[in-house]
Amino acid sequence: MKTAKTLSLLGILAMTAVLIYGFTIGDFGGEGSQLLAMPWGIVSLVDLYVGFTLFSLWIIYREENLIAIILWVIAMMTLGFFAGALYAFIALQKSGGDWMKFWMGKHAL
DSSP, X not given: OHHHHHHHHHHHHHHHHHHHHHXXXXXXXXXXXXXXXXXXXXXXXXXXXHHHHHHHHHHHHHOOOHHHHHHHHHHHHHHTHHXXXXXXXXXXXXXXXXXXXXXXXXXOO
């Protein structure tokens, strides 16, 4: 469990750094339109959002609170795996070392 927590923290740090870099140096509108003009840019975005959707389904499955589900899914779809890494870290903390509780959330026995 310690390794998973470390990896999720590294994910949070890496995503924080690249999000700051992207928003301060990049041009979201201009670069986004270029990305959508390229076939592999479209492939990459579809691949990314399939991953976001699958991760969001895990959140929906394991969470109890509808408001929390909605907020986490919105965060996942807008902030990507920054939100995913943060969610995983929080879930690891709340699980108390129990992998079943981590994966299953409200469904854990």
